[in-house]
Amino acid sequence: MNKVTKYVLYDIVRNRFVMGYTLLLAAVSFSFFGFDPDPNKGLLSLLNIILMVVPLVSIIFSTIHFYNSYEFIELLSAQPLSRKSIFLSEYIGVAASLSLAFLVGVGIPTMLFEGTERGIVLIISGLLLTLSFVSLAFLAAVITRDKAKGMGLSLVIWFYFALVYDGLVLGILFSFSDYPLEKVMLFLTALNPTDLARIMVLMKMDISALMGFTGAVFQDFFSTNYGLIIALSVLMVWVVWPVALATRIFNKKDL
Amino acid sequence: MSVLFHSLLLDHRVSPSFTRSHKKYPQHFSVQSCGFKTPRKAVSENGYAPAFSFLLFVCLNATFFLTSFSAQARTWKISPTQNFKRAVEQALPYDTLLIHKGLYRINNIIIDKPLTLIGQNFPVLDGQFKNEIFTITANDVTIQGLHFENVGMTSMIDWAAIKVLESRHVRIIGNRVRNSYFGIYLSASDHCLVQENDVRGNPKEEQNTGNGIHAWKCDSIRVENNRVAGHRDGIYFEFVTNSIIQRNFSHQNIRYGLHFMFSHKNGYFYNTFRQNGAGVAVMYTKFVTMKHNIFEQNWGGAAYGLLLKDISDSHIEQNTFNINTIGVYMEGCSRSVFSHNQFIKNGYAIRVQANCDDNTLVYNNFKGNTFDVATNGNVVLTKVAHNYWDKYEGYDLNRDGIGDVPFRPVSLYASVIERIPQAMMLLRSFTVTLLDRIEKIIPSITPESMKDESPMMKPIVYRKK
Amino acid sequence: MIRAENINKSFGKLQVLRNVSVSLPQGRVVAVIGPNGSGKTTFIKTLLGMVVPDSGTIYVEGRSIANRHDYRAHIGYMPQIGRYPTHLKIKQLFDMMTDLRKENAPKSLDEDLVVAFRLRDMFEKPLGTLSGGTKQKVSAALAFLFSPPILILDEPTAGLDPLSSELLKEKIQREHGNGKLILITSHVMSDLDELATDVLYLQDGSVQFYSSVDDLKLGTGEQKLGRAIAQIMSKTAVLSKRAEAIKI
Numbered sequence: 030m031n032k033v034t035k036y037v038l039y040d041i042v043r044n045r046f047v048m049g050y051t052l053l054l055a056a057v058s059f060s061f062f063g064f065d066p067d068p069n070k071g072l073l074s075l076l077n078i079i080l081m082v083v084p085l086v087s088i089i090f091s092t093i094h095f096y097n098s099y100e101f102i103e104l105l106s107a108q109p110l111s112r113k114s115i116f117l118s119e120y121i122g123v124a125a126s127l128s129l130a131f132l133v134g135v136g137i138p139t140m141l142f143e144g145t146e147r148g149i150v151l152i153i154s155g156l157l158l159t160l161s162f163v164s165l166a167f168l169a170a171v172i173t174r175d176k177a178k179g180m181g182l183s184l185v186i187w188f189y190f191a192l193v194y195d196g197l198v199l200g201i202l203f204s205f206s207d208y209p210l211e212k213v214m215l216f217l218t219a220l221n222p223t224d225l226a227r228i229m230v231l232m233k234m235d236i237s238a239l240m241g242f243t244g245a246v247f248q249d250f251f252s253t254n255y256g257l258i259i260a261l262s263v264l265m266v267w268v269v270w271p272v273a274l275a276t277r278i279f280n281k282k283d284l
Numbered sequence: 285m286s287v288l289f290h291s292l293l294l295d296h297r298v299s300p301s302f303t304r305s306h307k308k309y310p311q312h313f314s315v316q317s318c319g320f321k322t323p324r325k326a327v328s329e330n331g332y333a334p335a336f337s338f339l340l341f342v343c344l345n346a347t348f349f350l351t352s353f354s355a356q357a358r359t360w361k362i363s364p365t366q367n368f369k370r371a372v373e374q375a376l377p378y379d380t381l382l383i384h385k386g387l388y389r390i391n392n393i394i395i396d397k398p399l400t401l402i403g404q405n406f407p408v409l410d411g412q413f414k415n416e417i418f419t420i421t422a423n424d425v426t427i428q429g430l431h432f433e434n435v436g437m438t439s440m441i442d443w444a445a446i447k448v449l450e451s452r453h454v455r456i457i458g459n460r461v462r463n464s465y466f467g468i469y470l471s472a473s474d475h476c477l478v479q480e481n482d483v484r485g486n487p488k489e490e491q492n493t494g495n496g497i498h499a500w501k502c503d504s505i506r507v508e509n510n511r512v513a514g515h516r517d518g519i520y521f522e523f524v525t526n527s528i529i530q531r532n533f534s535h536q537n538i539r540y541g542l543h544f545m546f547s548h549k550n551g552y553f554y555n556t557f558r559q560n561g562a563g564v565a566v567m568y569t570k571f572v573t574m575k576h577n578i579f580e581q582n583w584g585g586a587a588y589g590l591l592l593k594d595i596s597d598s599h600i601e602q603n604t605f606n607i608n609t610i611g612v613y614m615e616g617c618s619r620s621v622f623s624h625n626q627f628i629k630n631g632y633a634i635r636v637q638a639n640c641d642d643n644t645l646v647y648n649n650f651k652g653n654t655f656d657v658a659t660n661g662n663v664v665l666t667k668v669a670h671n672y673w674d675k676y677e678g679y680d681l682n683r684d685g686i687g688d689v690p691f692r693p694v695s696l697y698a699s700v701i702e703r704i705p706q707a708m709m710l711l712r713s714f715t716v717t718l719l720d721r722i723e724k725i726i727p728s729i730t731p732e733s734m735k736d737e738s739p740m741m742k743p744i745v746y747r748k749k
Numbered sequence: 750m751i752r753a754e755n756i757n758k759s760f761g762k763l764q765v766l767r768n769v770s771v772s773l774p775q776g777r778v779v780a781v782i783g784p785n786g787s788g789k790t791t792f793i794k795t796l797l798g799m800v801v802p803d804s805g806t807i808y809v810e811g812r813s814i815a816n817r818h819d820y821r822a823h824i825g826y827m828p829q830i831g832r833y834p835t836h837l838k839i840k841q842l843f844d845m846m847t848d849l850r851k852e853n854a855p856k857s858l859d860e861d862l863v864v865a866f867r868l869r870d871m872f873e874k875p876l877g878t879l880s881g882g883t884k885q886k887v888s889a890a891l892a893f894l895f896s897p898p899i900l901i902l903d904e905p906t907a908g909l910d911p912l913s914s915e916l917l918k919e920k921i922q923r924e925h926g927n928g929k930l931i932l933i934t935s936h937v938m939s940d941l942d943e944l945a946t947d948v949l950y951l952q953d954g955s956v957q958f959y960s961s962v963d964d965l966k967l968g969t970g971e972q973k974l975g976r977a978i979a980q981i982m983s984k985t986a987v988l989s990k991r992a993e994a995i996k997i
Contacts, residue, residue: 032848032849044836073712077714077717080714100831103799104833108821108849108850109821109850111818195715199707202707206703210706214709227711231712235631237608238630238631238655238708239711240583240609248584252583283794
């Protein structure tokens with residue numbers, strides 16, 4: 030499996046797009062941190078980028094890459110390799126290259142300017158968000174045969190998770206504000222990878238505000254590292270399940 | 285001399301009659317008392333008297349200055365083998381008791397005359413969880429360098445390690461208090477000094493522990509350079525006036541680091557209140573001055589850096605509010621000035637209830653707070669000006685250091701959270717950012733009056749002492 | 750040796766393969782032909798495991814290929830259009846393939862085509878910069894590289910210049926001589942005429958006929974394969990028209 034990954038990775042790393050993405054992230058990160066002497070503000074601006082741009086680029090690039098590699102995947106599937114290993118090799122190749130881009134573009138500047146626990150949590154959540162959206166992209170790509178449809182589906186997924194979902198949640202909150210919604214809120218958060226990544230960063234950045242919750246459920250969730258570990262684990266589930274489901278579909282798919 | 289030693293050996297107690305007859309040799313007496321039998325032989329039989337006398341002479345010179353201030357005052361030494369209670373009873377006013385290192389199992393010692401009790405290397409006074417240890421009912425008492433522990437606990441009486449009742453000029457300096465119900469307790473006293481004490485409780489439930497430093501109905505007291513931890517309230521004042529509280533460190537108390545009510549005209553300077561269960565709460569008081577204090581790391585649904593309830597005509601200046609769920613919470617607060625404070629990384633820097641009026645908020649720094657100001661209504665903070673807000677995105681065309689467009693510190697989202705606390709989960713999401721942006725461009729919900737017309741472009745730097 | 754038994758495959762409502770049962774022995778060069786959309790490509794893909802049949806079994810070297818992938822070590826496949834990762838160099842592609850098939854590959858690689866197409870001169874070129882013809886050469890060279898007993902060539906000469914086309918055909922004939930089973934789909938009848946020993950004719954997903962080229966020529970009395978096929982195709986067309994007429 031890693032034999033193929035090696036070449037997929039090699040191919041993508043030399044891709045101008047990934048290079049450009051890395052440089053863009055680095056430029057944005059350095060300007061955020063350099064612009065304001067307060068690293069806290071840089072971190073906040075970076076959080077917005079991580080919640081919007083990183084998922085978008087990850088899902089679109091991965092979808093395009095998958096469709097562009099279709100013939101190569103065909104060629105590989107004529108070799109003595111299992112479908113699963115071909116698919117996972119592709120996934121690992123794409124995920125690794127985008128992660129590398131993120132780590133270089135965001136990770137290095139963040140560690141330079143704000144190498145604290147908060148910075149590290151920001152990097153980890155951004156990394157997992159990248160992996161999760163690559164995973165979703167692979168799922169979208171195996172579901173649809175047509176490239177245009179696949180791209181459309183990916184965009185819809187991004188739009189939903191990054192923009193629409195929180196609006197819906199806010200709507201639910203307004204409509205049912207008379208009911209105890211603590212557990213519902215935690216549950217709803219778990220259904221969106223960008224929300225999970227956001228909450229993870231909040232737990233380090235805005236803990237003083239979060240601790241203002243009077244509800245015991247929230248208190249327990251936020252006051253210890255327990256909440257952070259749960260959010261991290263659920264986010265990892267968001268990395269694993271789409272690609273696991275996609276692998277199952279790909280196994281039976283007619284190429 | 286040997287006769288005298290005899291009497292000492294017989295009942296092991298300090299004999300006032302003895303000391304009075306030898307009032308020039310108090311040091312001699314105590315040296316002897318430490319090592320009974322051998323010195324007695326040495327002096328009486330072996331004729332070491334000359335050498336011994338020389339030694340005495342040196343000691344005398346050392347203590348002469350102490351005793352020479354008052355012709356009447358004597359200095360006594362007490363060791364663990366002696367009866368502490370009797371020693372205190374038998375000492376005369378203005379005497380000094382030097383207490384040797386060791387363990388004294390005592391309680392309910394009543395000090396009803398002006399005495400100076402000085403511990404050497406922190407002798408341990410163990411109350412064995414019965415009653416309180418010292419009860420002072422006289423003026424001009426000094427308690428210094430003692431280690432108090434294990435004070436009894438009852439729901440009826442507030443037992444304390446050191447209790448001062450209706451006295452003046454009592455000085456409690458450099459003591460340690462451990463594991464006690466109340467630590468240092470002043471009642472109806474004035475001109476007292478509580479200084480450099482270290483009071484530490486065993487944090488249990490709120491109802492099972494008293495206050496570290498407690499003062500009721502006192503006037504002109506000074507509480508300074510103390511450390512208090514693990515009590516119900518670190519420092520508690522009720523009806524205390526004209527007093528100064530400075531350079532204390534009150535942390536990890538179960539309820540409040542500092543708590544006072546009806547305590548007018550007090551000044552609080554350079555204190556640090558950290559990680560207390562509910563921060564600091566001050567109520568029903570006028571003319572409070574709080575300067576250069578640090579309020580930090582008070583987290584929780586009902587935790588405040590500083591809770592001001594019915595406070596008026598006060599000055600809150602040059603304090604630092606750092607990493608609290610709510611930096612300052614104001615309820616029924618009026619005619620007070622908040623200036624040159626630092627609000628850093630709080631959940632809410634300031635939360636104002638609608639029943640506040642006529643307050644002034646000027647020259648403060650707001651940095652890295654999740655929300656700068658939140659309110660439950662249309663607050664009238666009469667004057668908000670010249671603050672630095674790190675969320676300000678305006679411009680300064682004439683380069684006078686003051687932003688050209690006003691800043692509104694109450695965000696729409698903060699107002700939403702007022703109504704629906706669960707919406708906190710959406711903090712920093714795109715939807716929320718979008719809402720706040722729209723509100724900034726077209727203000728509709730956030731209070732019109734709540735704005736800084738002259739926000740500073742750069743943080744305010746003020747002299748640090 | 751490939752044996753297919755009652756292969757059926759539908760894409761949605763469209764049935765692409767109907768009860769295909771054929772036995773393809775070693776030492777033959779089988780031309781898989783048929784009109785567009787007759788199921789040629791799907792048939793080839795089922796042999797490679799890219800398409801999983803709805804029913805029926807395929808045996809390669811006597812073993813069923815269902816849920817297996819190791820049998821593909823016995824097959825060399827040349828796709829119709831070779832598309833490769835654009836930033837990979839030719840050498841890296843060859844290295845990767847060698848890497849992947851190392852365990853099952855013979856000790857010495859068959860580099861006849863690499864030499865014949867002068868691919869070594871271009872080894873350092875990224876695949877994205879290659880012309881369509883050169884990519885075809887790369888695909889062909891890869892298919893033969895591991896001397897597999899079975900070769901599946903999808904439109905092998907399309908896009909190749911006449912010289913390269915001849916070189917490839919020579920290679921196919923040589924491998925035929927080595928007793929390999931070679932499946933070729935092509936629309937260039939003259940090429941098939943030179944190469945094929947058998948013809949497998951598919952129409953609407955079913956096998957119309959499967960016979961040796963000699964028999965076919967004898968039966969139709971034509972000297973050229975193309976004509977022979979055309980004759981049969983027109984006959985079947987007439988037949989199907991009649992069948993439709995009867996139905997009406």
